[in-house]
Amino acid sequence: MEKQILGLDPGLATLGFGAIICNQNQAQLRDTSINMLDYGVISTSADTEMGQRLRTLYEDLHTLIEELQPDLVAIEKLFFYRMGNTILVAQARGVIMLVLAQHNLPYVEFTPAQIKQALTGYGNAEKYEVQQAVARELKLDQIPRPDDAADGLAVALTACFQL
Numbered sequence: 001m002e003k004q005i006l007g008l009d010p011g012l013a014t015l016g017f018g019a020i021i022c023n024q025n026q027a028q029l030r031d032t033s034i035n036m037l038d039y040g041v042i043s044t045s046a047d048t049e050m051g052q053r054l055r056t057l058y059e060d061l062h063t064l065i066e067e068l069q070p071d072l073v074a075i076e077k078l079f080f081y082r083m084g085n086t087i088l089v090a091q092a093r094g095v096i097m098l099v100l101a102q103h104n105l106p107y108v109e110f111t112p113a114q115i116k117q118a119l120t121g122y123g124n125a126e127k128y129e130v131q132q133a134v135a136r137e138l139k140l141d142q143i144p145r146p147d148d149a150a151d152g153l154a155v156a157l158t159a160c161f162q163l
Contacts, residue, residue, distance in 0.1 A: 003163065004037070006070035007156025009148050010078070010096055012088040015042040015057060016148025019068050020138070022160035034160055036138045037068065039149040054095050061099045073100055073107040074159035076115065076151065110158050118158040130154050 002023050009016035019037040042060040044053035075096065078089055100107050113123040119133035131143040131150045137157055144150040 001163075003071045003160070004069065005072050005074055005156045005159050006065070006068055007074045007152045007154065007159065008096060009076050009151035009155060010089055010093045011148065012053060012057070012092040013044060013046060014146070014148045015061070015092060015096075016146070016150070016152035017041070017064060018144070018149060018151075018153030018156045019070065020153065020156045020160060022163060024160075024163055032160065032163075034137060034157065036140070036153065039144050039153050041146060041148050041152075050091075054091060057092055057095045058099060061096065062102075065099065065103050065105070070105065072159060073105050074155045075107055075109050076155050077109045077111045108159055108162070110155060115154050115158045118161050119154055133157075 002021060004019065004021050007018045007020070018039040021035045021037060023033045025032070042057055042064070044056050048056075075093070078086065078093060110118075116125040116130055117123040119125070119137070120129050122129075127147070131147070131154075134140075134150050134153045134157065135143045138153065144153055
C-alpha cells in the first residue's frame with residue numbers, strides 16, 4: 001500500500017512541511033519503505049500585516065497541496081509555549097484546517113511527545129535526536145534545514161509509522 005503523506009509543523013512566521021511516500025507491504029507489516037519527496041518552509045514576515053500573513057499561508061499551502069497531491073496530512077498538535085506565540089500558531093492552524101477541508105483531505109494529529117516517541121523511542125527526546133532520526137530514516141547525509149522543515153518530515157514519518 002502506497003501513501004503520500006504531507007507533514008506540517010504549524011507556525012505563523014514559519015510553517016514547516018515535509019512530504020514522503022510510505023510503501024507498506026501488507027503481507028509483512030514490518031516491511032515498509034519510505035522515500036522523501038520534498039521539504040521546506042512557508043515563511044511570513046513579522047513586518048507584514050496579520051491578514052496578509054494568513055493569506056500567504058493560505059495561498060502557499062493551497063499551491064503545495066495541489067503540487068504534492070497528498071493522500072494524508074499529518075499535523076503537529078498545538079503545544080503551549082508562551083500565550084502570545086500560542087495565539088499566532090492557533091491562527092496558522094485555523095488556516096491549515098480550512099485549506100485541508102477545502103481539499104477534502106484526511107488528517108491526523110500528533111503531540112510533540114508522540115512524534116519524539118515514534119522517531120526515537122523516547123517521548124522526551126531532544127530536538128537534535130529527532131532530527132538525527134529523520135535523517136537516518138530517510139537515508140539522508142545530513143539533517144534537513146531549516147529545523148521547521150525537519151519537523152515537518154518528522155510529523156510525516158510519525159504518520160507513516162502509525163499506518
